[in-house]
Amino acid sequence: MTPQNQTVLALLSQHEEQIIAEWLQEAGAAVGGRATDASRRAMQTEVLEIVAGVRTALEAGADPQAFNGADWTALRQSLETLSRSRAAQGRSAADTSTFVLAFKRPLFTALQRSVPDAQAQLAAVWAISVLVDKMAQWTVSTYQQTREDIIQRQQQDLLELSTPVIKLWEGVLAVPMIGTLDSSRTQTVMETLLQRIVDTGATLAIIDITGVPTVDTLVAQHLLKTVSAIRLMGAECIISGIRPQIAQTIVHLGIDLEGIASKASLADALALALQQRGYSITKSAV
Template structure:
């Protein structure tokens, strides 16, 4: 089978332009739905894959061992193709279909140039196996890329959903909205501690008005955050404790002794200002 692969690789070099043209036609590059830029991008992708395919593999490279070292350059080209399409919002199916469209021009080239039927069959089988592996690799890379994008977006959303606000000189506030979990609490803690260092704040208000429920796990997360704040030399006030949450905390036996708490963010800010010697008076 190695002889057939070498023969086909030689045909790729001789008929590269024709194969690329037939590949693009098979992949639907002539469709009126595609823009000129999309057609040019597909042509570049096809040319890169074909050029790498005919130059990268060693003579003993086995398509069944597609993750082996000889196929590394081709895998890298396919990974770049898949990541680019994933970033553009194209589906894994569209990407794999584009690679699988490579089969017809390959088979057509073999039929035109290889006379012996047995050699034709061996060459077609070898290249069919390779193209299938290539398509599978693009799907795997696409899935990994999408997972990375989703994780990055989740991290961005976490950071956006936990802003640290400067309410007054030396006073920071973190309005919490939604359910607290370990990953989100970690983001809150890291962001808040960094802002304490950056601003020299001495008091942080954690407002849980937007937290729907408080259970043992949520309370533990809050206590850890308070402990970390104190280790940085600052104090902490928890605000937004509604009557239902207060009853839940009591029933669960959660000890918040030593932690200042207020019913609202306004009350917490008033406490913070009073501790710093400010007096709030009505002018009218």
């Protein structure tokens, strides 16, 4: 262990309670009046875990320059837990790194009180700065990855919610499409719809594109792939919601929808589906 790391370890061993108290005070001042009793207790738990992780790593002779090493695993895990928790709470990466960087001031204060030698102080200041900076960098990296995971999961949830498969009648399913169709979304629609066909034994699926703003060659190809997959499952398909401008676009693009039933509205498509299934709808006398 280097002399400067020994100095940092000695500071934590001899002045731990004071360092923790000053760190909490520093971190609390950064958030101002936003801190609640629950958040203060959570902050205290986080500080205790981080200090324990630093002390354990230094006792094992770990070098802050090799922060990815095995000796720093416990500390990295504590920092990852901190970052994920704050990301889930909607806190910013800046708040998270500021909280970690607040660890410097109490260490510097304890260093000034305990180490009178200027050269030893300078070496310890550098060691503290390297260690705390790497801790802050780790929290930011983990925070960013956590936010990306959250955003990706939310996008997937929204994608699934935006493509529901609805049972309209016995043997008749409908998929109302809203928004832009791309390869990823089409794949999700196809998988969900085919699974529902298997689960319900449906023989006809209505794909409603009323909420699709534009239809280009790519969108049409996605629709044709979905129709082909449905037919391979032994079911038929009706496309509804083809507005006049979309019909003109399809014609101008030379897209061949021959053999695929299409209707202007979902109501018309349902009426056709019921007719194909042998149902007739009559208005009862009032």
